[in-house]
Structure formats: structure tokens, C-alpha cells
Amino acid sequence: MATVLYHLGRVAFRWRWFVALLWVAVLGVVGFAASKAPAAADEGFTMPGIESQKAFDLMEKRFPGTTADAATARIVFIAPSGEKVTAAGNRAAIEKLVDEAADGSQVSGAVGPFQAKAVSKDGTTAYATVSFKAKADDLTDTSKKHLERAIDQARDAGLTIEVGGDALAKQPAAGGPAEVVGIAVAALVLLITFGSLAAAGLPLLAAITGVAVSMTGIMALAHTFGLSDSTGTLASMLGLACGIDYALFVVSRYREERAKGHAPREAAGLAVGTAGSAVVFAGLTVIIALAGLWVVGIPMLTKMGLAAAGAVLVAVLVCLTLVPAILGFWPNAVLSRGTRRNSERHRRKRLRTDNGGSRWAKAVVRHPLPVLLLGVVGLGAVATPVTHLELGMPGDESKPTSTTERRAYDALAEGFGPGFNGPLSIVVDATGSADPKAAVTTISKHIAAAKGVVSVSPARFNQAGDTAVFSATPSTSPTDEKTKDLVKTIRADRPGIEKDAGVSFEVTGKTALDIDVADKVQASLVPYLAVVVGLAIVLLLLVFRSLLVPLKAAFGFLLSVLAALGAVVAVFQQGHGAQLLGVQSTGPIMSMMPIFLVGIVFGLAMDYEVFLVSRMREAYVHGDAPKEAIVSGFRHSARVVVAAALIMTAVFSGFVGADESMIKMIGFGLAIAVVFDAFVVRMAIVPALLSLLGNKAWYLPKWLARLLPDIDVEGEKLSRKVPAPAASVDDGPQPAESALTH
Template identity: 75%
Template sequence: MATFLYQVGRMAFRWRWLVTLLWVAVLAAAGFAAVKAPAAPDDGFAMPGLESQKAFDLMDERFPGSGAEGASARLVFIAPDGEKVTATQNKAVIEELVGEAGDGSQVVRAVDPFQADAVSADGSVAYSTVTFEVAAADLTDASKEQLETAVDQARDTGLTVEIGGNALATQPAAGGSAEAMGIAVAAVVLLITFGSMAAAGLPLLTAIIGVGVSMTGIIALGSTFGLSLTTGTLASMLGLACGIDYALFVVSRYREERAKGHAPDEAVALAVGTAGSAVVFAGLTVVIALAGLSVVDIPMLTKMGLSAAGAVVIAVLICLTLVPALLGFWPKAVLARRVRKGTKRGRPDAGHDRGRSTENAGSRWARLVVRRPLPVLLLGVVGLGAVALPATGLQLGMPGDESKPTSTTERRAYDALADGFGPGFNGPLTVVVDTRNSDDPEAAVSTISKEIGATDGIVSVSPAQFNQARDAAVITATPSTSPTDAATIDLVKTIRGERPAVEQQASATYEITGSTAANIDFAQKFQSALVPYLIVVVGLAIVLLLLVFRSILVPLKAALGYLLSVLAALGAVVMVFQHGHGAELLGVEQTGPIMSMMPIFLVGIVFGLAMDYEVFLVSRIREAYVHGERPGQAIVSGFRSSSRVVVAAALIMIAVFSGFIGSAESMIKVIGFGLAVAVLFDAFVVRMAIVPAVLALLGDRAWRLPRWLDRFLPNVDIEGEALTRKHTTPDAPAGQRESVPAYRG
């Protein structure tokens, strides 16, 4: 691999104009296609095989034209203090509003709250449901404006009107300023790391180009494959972070090779052959982990994983081609200012220098760890273990209107309905009864309705609504607890557990659906898939690292460290978003269950990022060990060479991920926070402390591999040992070095 990538880097350097123009053409073509593409669809939460999905499909089949798939708006009317919605003036305003809402060209029906008994017991709150014949994405501006105008007129009378549902849902802020802040922090980190504006700007430029290609491609293919902007958020997050980091590793290695005296074209080729090999491996791990999300069999999750995997592939390709091409245009610009001015001589990298090299913060830290490995190891493990403890109480769910900021009308509508009708009103259970094989459909539905209504935790059951064929009916059961309450989950399990006996008694079958039941099914499916997915990912990590480091203990150590960082990150997420510790600082107004897909995302993405740092750090340690250094000194040499770059890469990742914490969308906020703390724990505690401590305790045993396994494993040469043997530095003794090709630039 290293030899092949060496040739790729040399060709990209030589044909830099062609390579650059090709990427510009790709970006322009993707952008043109995105502009011409139809609008992306709304995200769907279809869950094949789950009961709630089957019930919804049955309802859609037996109640055609009912607007089950159409958009809806729930108008919530709140009387002024001391008044009731049933007062003559307020009632007239509400009826007028409902009448105007029902006249919309795309409206199926608008329910009068006074005829439907949709008024709270104290008369303070009432609601009306407006159902449309088309999905929210297909609503015309005229339909939206008509409803908004009617609501504004009602508000002018002094009546408070809030709007729930998806028809006029508030779109979350894009969080662009927070993301820009992340990029700004990344620029500062790069500038401090490299001491050169060009070296700092090049990774940012190539990463932005990569994200541009990825996002325009997702928009262009959105209508074809059902990819929405929310689907692409994860792709932009990972594409930006990985793109910056991968380019950072190549540019850093290029500067090292130039410091050894290599000409620019040779330095680029060697950088792509060595650091580029690690980039390919690191990118491959991220892609495999993201593509593996498809095994959960949730279409939306599969789309997000594959889209993000595509963004990472583009980041790798840009790193291997566009980065060396741009280095060809400015071979000296990325060097430190003192080197460009000729006031500082380059020196061979510490990993290749047998003599005493200049100390830096990384080598000094490594010496401290090597001298006291056991205390460092115990402190790191105990600390991460303590942070991980809250993860044992992890509760999964899906965010709804209750998780939105109180500044949104959806959240205020949710709170008003909960106050007026009880906490369970916002999460009713929809019971779909199939009476096709029943001799007396009315009696069967009545039996099921009575049995469900008698269940502890159900406060009311609505009258049954039959379809025209009278072979199906829908019943709405209202729980006494909120949709996210653990008691509601137990209630759904109880109703489903008692179903066989009820169905036998009624001679009809039924299934439970609705948003609450769907969220419960969603969470259970993710929870059941988490452990198998974690086993697959950890097993993959061991196999891949076994190929890279040709050691058994190093992969086991890496996998255990990865588990520690993932569990600690989950514990931190639970502490903030579930228990509420520090939630105000992040703008979290409502705590509750963690988004169902969050642990799966965390496991998959952090796996790839953790392997990045493991490869870039430990490969330099192994390189020094292979060159004859003792285990302890090899750790110091490896840290001297790579710790600064790994720390910079981690800080960039944290900055980029933290930028998404500013998103108003709770799903993106949780993912951004989880990934940021995961990188913090993995890079600075696991890789910078636990890894060197374990290697110091193991000594030579860390690098042993049984002979039979050594013969069996292929040599992938991630570290570029073949290039190291072939291209000796110009400072090596005569007879040991190979002539360096002249720079043709």
C-alpha cells in the first residue's frame, strides 16, 4: 500500500494542475446538479418489521384517503387568565378560525373542538386538529399562509393560539455560527501547530472542498434516494472533521520529510506513502463502522450512515490527491517561517535519529508516564470508569415537541395540552383493530375497547371509528403518564402482553401504534442492536490492528481503551441530557430519554476516530522500536514525533463537533456533544495516558506475535517500512542512502 500511495503522491504532485482542475470540475458539477435537483423529502421513521409500523400500514390500507399520511396542524386555544374558552366571545373566535382553516384547498377536515368534546375540564384550553391531504413537504405556500393568517387574526382578539403538528413546524436553526466557530478554532489550532498560515489554511481549504462535494452530492441525489438535509448533517460533521485531520497528518509528514533534506516532490511522495497509508486505514475503519449501521435495518439510519461514509471516502481521496497537488504549487509556503527564511536548519525526525534529540512537551510527558506507568494507568481507568457509571441508567427514546425550546410554538402547545388534559394526552396510543375475520365487528371492537380501558394507566378510550368496509376500526387510548415516562413504556408492554387473551375473547386482532408506541419500538430495536453492533465493531478493531501492528496485545489494549472512551462518553451524555447536570449551559431546556440512535452513532463513529489516533500514535512508537530502540525509549520517541499532531487533530475534532452543540435540533445537539466528549476522553485520556502506560508495563511483550500467525497475516505496510528502507535520508552514511530525485518544479 505504501509503495502504491507513494506513486499516487508523486503523480498528484507532478500533474498538480490537472488534479486541481478535476476536483474543481467535480465540485462545480455536483453544485449544478444540486441546484437543478428537486427538493429533498422529509425524513421518514419507517421501521420495517416493528408492530407500530405494521399497524400504521394496516391503517393506511384500510382507511384510504383518510389523510393518515398527510400533514396535520393542532391548533391549541388558551383563554386569557380568569376566562374560559367556552365564553361567548372566545367561542365565536375559535369557531371562526376553525371554519377558515377548514376552507383551505388542501385541507381534508378541521374539527370543531366544541362538537368533538376537545375542551379541558376547567375550560381553559381547547384544541382543533386540521388534517391536510398532502404531506408537510407538499403543502403550498398559499395553504400555509391561509392558516397562519387565520391564527394571527384570532390572536389579535387576545386569545392565545399555539400550533403543534408538522404542517407549520418550526424549522431548527442551521447552527451556522456555531459551526463557523468550530472552523475558526480549528484554524487557530492549525496555526499554532504549524506556525504557517499556508500550512494552517491548506487542511481547512481541502476539507471545505470535500464537504462541498459531499453535501452538493447529497442534495443532488436527495430526491432519488430519499436523502434530506438532516441526513446530510452527519456527513458534513464527519467530512469536515476527518478532512481537516487527514490533511493535517499528510502536511505534517511532508514537513518532516522536508526537514530531512528531501526535495519537495520526494517529500510529498513519502508523506502520502507513509501518512497517507495511515489515512487510508483510518478512513476505512470509519467507513466500515458507518456502513455497518445498515444492519440495524432502520432506513433513515442507513441513509445517514452511508451518506457520512461517502463523505469520509471523499475526504480520503482529497487527502491523497488534492493535498499533494496543492503542496506542489506552494512547496515552501507550508514550512515554518524560520525554515523558509533559512534561519533554522531541518533535522531528521526523532523516530529515525539514534542520537539525543530535542525534547518537546510530548516527549517530556511520555517520560513521566514511562517512569510512573501504574499510577497513570489506574488514574485513567478509574476516572473514565467513574464518568461511565451513569450509562448504566441509560434510557432511550425519540425527541418530540417536549424537547424543543420554549420559544417555539410547538413546545408551548405541548405544555398547554399537558396542563389542560393531563401529561398523557400528548402521547395517545392508537389501537388498530382488524375485524376482517370477525362475525360481529362491533362486538369485537367493543370487547377490545373495554379491556384496554380497564388497564391500569389508561385514563380514557375514545369511541371506535370504523372504515367504510367495516373490517377495521381505530381506537385512541390516553395514558395517565407522559410519552417519555417509564410508566408509559411499561403500560404499552402490559397491553401487548395481555393481547392473546383479549384477542381470543374478541375473535379479532389488534396492534398498537401512534408516536408513543413507535418511539418505544424504535428504542427497543436500537437497544437490542447495540450489543451485537458493539461486538462486531470491537472484533473488527482487533482484526484491523492485528494486521497493522502485527501484535496481539496492542490490538486488545486498543479495543479495551476504545470501550472505556465510548462508555465514558455515554455516561457524560446521560449526566447532561438525561439527568440535567449542566444542561442549562448547553441550552438544553428539557431533559429526558437519550435519542435512540445516539449510542449506535457513538459506537460506530468513535470507533473510527479512536483507530485514527491509535494508528498515528502507536505506529510511530512501533517504528522507533523496530529501528532498535528499547520499549521505553520508543514510547518517548513516538510521542516526540506524533503527539503534537495527534493533540492538534483531537482539538480540531472537538472544535468541529462542539460547533454542532449550538444546533436547535436536539438530535444534532446530542450527537455533537457525545462525539466531542468521546474524542476528548479517547485522545487525551486513553491514547495519551493509558496507551503509553500499558506499553511501558508490557515492554517487549507488547510487540510479540506467534510465528505461525506472523506467517499467516499479510503485510499491509501501513507504516511505510518499505519506503523507509528504500529512501534513506541524505544525512545517512554513504552506501546506506539512495540518491534523492531532483525536484522538477
């Protein structure tokens, strides 16, 4: 592996114009294809294999022309203090609004509060429902402005009006400023790390090029594979993160080889052969984690994972080819000032081999047991809240009170009860029944009698009369555990109810869907972990040729993920420190959060593991004692690993400032996970454990060693083939080398 990549690095360095133009051509071709490709149709969110999805599919089949995820607007009217919405003036303003809303070009119907008896008992609150023919993303600006004008006119009459639903909801921006801030912080960290504008800019240029290629590729393939706009979010995030990390390690190794006295082309080959080998296997672990998302069984998540895996693959290819090519254009620009000047002061500084990384490693290997216990116990304590994890999909109740959706939610809960915002939809399949209406009435009475149900709406039949839908309003809020218990109770009692009615029914609606999604994700988490961690252990076994190092890596990853998830539960579910992050309401953790944490953090954790431990393995193979190898690995890699972790933490932390609670949760969870994994697990637990294991850490049975291919990531064979530099920097001034001669 190292030898092949060594030659690739030398070729890319020599044929730099060809390599650079090739990437420009690839970007141009993919960009042209993206500009000509038709837009992908929005397939919506689907979750095969759960009851709620089966019910939605049945509704779309039996009620032609209706769409389960069509846009709706729930307009909430609140009378002025001391008045009621039923007063003549208020009633006239409400009826006028409903009539005007019904005239919208994309509106399928508008039902007023007095027609639907949607007025609170005290008469202070009422609501109207406006249904559209299209999904929220497909609504035109004309349709939205028509409804907004009608609402503004009713407000002029003195009513307080809030709007829930998704028709007029503004989608929060997950990227934009956060990504710009992340790139700016990354540039600053790289500049401090390298002390050179060119060295700081090269990883950013490589990462941006890779992201541009991968994102235009996703756009070009969006229609063919049904990729939605959200599919590229994860790809963009990880493509940028991994692209910076990978280029950072290759550039750092290039500077190291140049400081030893190697010619530019030779240094580029050695950098790609050694650091590039680590990049290949780090990238493979990330790709495994992302491609493994298919285990969860959510089509949207599978597509996001595969798209992000493609972005990581592009980042690896850019790192192995474009980075050495750019180094060929400016071989000395990325070097430190001392190396370029080849000064006496720089030579003396290089003789002092200790740096911050090696000093930290020496402190850890002197006291490995206390460091190990402190790290494990500390992360274990932070992970404790995981035992109280509750999964769900936060809705309008989690939005800031500055949004009209949140205020509408609160007004409806106060006027009609907490369960009004999360009604259950009962879909009855009465095919083959002699008296469908009587059967539906029987089911309706049974559900109305269930403990925890406040009311049941009249049933609505399809044209064929063989399918009916009605709503059951719980007494508790959508995120309350009692609501979840109610859904389970109704489903558990279903066999007896269906036997009595002679027909079958399903329980669905947003609340039931959220419960089903949470249950399915939770059940998929262990298989996903088993697949991802199992494959990664095999891969790391090939990389490090050791039994214990891969197991130690997997243990450290699980510890950091559990600690991060525990911190998320403590803040966003239990409310500890929530105000500091601007979280206005707590509740269940987003159902996808554990999967996102496992997939993304696993990839980044294995990056740090491969980059750090591969240098230890390299030193050990070249003759260092176990503890000396640990110190040597930290001397060469600690600074760049810390820089990479700081960059990722800054990128993810930028999302904590978002208004949306879910975006805050994702940003906080990923940022704290990187901190735990990079600074506690990789920088403390890993060297402490390796120090305690000694030579056993690198043990591999002879029979297994013969079976495993020797891929030589650490470049042992390469070091025997490549001659030492004729004169090192320390031997005195060397003639300047021209880029054209190498």
C-alpha cells in the first residue's frame, strides 16, 4: 500500500498540470451534468415496515386525490381580553378570512371554526384549517402571500392570530453562516498550526474542491436516484470535515519530510505513501459507517449515508492526487519560515525533539493507570443520563416562542387541552363488511372509551364507502409518555375490537408516526453498531496487525458516543444548562440523533485513531520500545490531531447558535462528541491503555499474521527502498531546489 501510494504521490507531483487540469475537467463535466439534470421529485419521508406508514399508504390509495403530506395551515384566533371569538365583529372577521383563504389557487378546502365547532369552551380561542393540494415545498409564493394578506386583514380587526402547520412555516437554515464561520475558524486553526498562509490554505482548497465535485455529482444524480435537497446536507458536512483533515495530515507529513532534507518530489511521495496510507484506511472506516446506515431501514437515511460516503471517497482521491500536485506548483510555499531559510536557529530547534505532544505523552505513560481510570470514570459519569433516553420527533412545541408556530401550539393547548396538538388518526379498512358504517361506529365507541382519550371526531368515508378515517384526541401532549402508552394500549386491544367490529383498523397520525419511528430507530441501533464496529475492527486489524488495538479503538468510540449522547440527554431532555444554549423547551431526543452520532462520530473517531496510532505503529516497527513509540507518535501527530479536532468542533459548534432546537441538538451533540473522543479518548485513554499493555498491544498470533495481507500502512518496506537524504537540514545549508527540476 505505502509503496503504491508513494509512486502515486511522485507521479502527481511531476505531472501536476495534468492532475490539476483533470480535476478541473471532472468538476466541469459534473457541473454541466448537474445543470442539465432535471430536479428530483420530492418523495417525502417514508418508513417502510411500520404501522403508521401502512396506514398512510392505505389512505392515499383509498382517498384518490389526497396526499398524506399535503400542506396545511391551522389558523388560530385569540379574542382580545374580555371578549369572545363568537362576538359579532370577531365572527365576521374570521368568516371573511376563511372565505378569502378558500379562494387560493392551490387550496383544496378551508373549514372555519363555526362550521367545524372548533371553538374552545370559554369562547376565547378558535381555529380554522386550510388544506392545500400540494406539499409545503411546492407551494408558490403567490399562494402563500394570498393567505398572508387574508390573515393581516383579520388582525386589523383586533384579533390575535397565530399560524401553525407547515404551509407558512419558514424552514431553518442549517448551513450558510454556520459553514462560513466553520471555514473561517478552520483557516485560523490551520494558520496557527502551520505558521504559513499557503500551508493553511492548501487543505481548505483541497476540501472545497472535493465538496464542489461531490455536491455537483449529487445534484446530477438526484433525479435518477430520487435524492432530496436534504440528502446533500450530511455529504457537505462530512466532505468538508474529512477533506480538511486528510489534506492536513499529508501536508504536515510533507513538511516533516522536507525538514529531514528530502527533495520536494521525494517528500511528496513519502507523504502520500505514509500519511496517505492512513488517509485511505481512515476514509474506508468512514465509508463503512455511512454505508452501514442501510441497516436502519429508512430510505432517506440510506440515501444520505451513501451520498456522504461518496463525498468522503472524493475527499480521499483529492488528497492522494490533487494535494501532491499543488505541492508541485509551490514546493516551498507550505514550509515553515525556518525550514525555508535553513537557519541555524531552526537547526537547533529541531535538535530539541520534545514538543507539547511528546511532553503530554511522557506524562501519561508515567502515570497510565490514574489517567485511564479518570478518563473512563469521567466519561462513564457523563454517559449516565443515557439510561433515561426518550426518543421522539420534536415539533412546534420545541420551537422558540418568537415563532408563530410555537405560539399557535401554546394557544391550542391552553384552549383545547394538551392532547389537541397530537391527535391520533384511526384508519378503518371496512372492505367486505356488510355494514361499514356500523363497523366504524363500533370501533369509534371502543376507542372513545379508552382511558386517556378525550374525544373522537365523526368518521369521514371515501367515495367507495369501504374506508373511513376519524381522529381520537388524547388527554396528554404528543411528547408525553402517557400518549405513547395510549397508542400501545389501543394497538394491544385491537384484536378484540376488530373481532367485535368485523373489520380491521390502523393507528397513525403524526404522534403515532413519531412513536413508530422512534421504536424502529431504537431497535435498529444495536444491529447498526454491530455491523459498523465489526467491519471496522476487521479493517483496523489489517491496518495495525494487532488484536488489541482494534478492540481498544472500538471501546473508546463507544465510550465517547455514549458520553456525548448522555450530555445531549442532560441538556435537551432533562434541561441541565439548557438556558445557556438558548433551549427554550425540553423534550424527547430526536429519533435520528443516536444514528447520526454513531455514524458521524465513528468516522471522525477512526480518523483520529488511524492518524495517531499509525505513527506509534510506525515507530514501534522501526525499533522503538512500546512507551517510546507512544511518545514518538504523539511528537509527530498530536499537533495535527488537535488541530483537526478543533476545526471539527468549531464547525459543529456553529450550529448551536441556530434557532431550531433540532439543529442545536445536532450541533451540540457532534461538537461535544468530537471533544470527548479527540481530547479524552485518543489523547488520554489510548496512550494510557497502550502503555499498560506494552508489547502485548502489538501482538498478533503467527497463524493469523500469515493469513492477513501485509498492507504496510506504516511504510516499513518503503523506508528500506527510499534512500536517506544525502544531506539533512542539520548538516548545513543546502542549495535551493527548483520546482521545475522535481
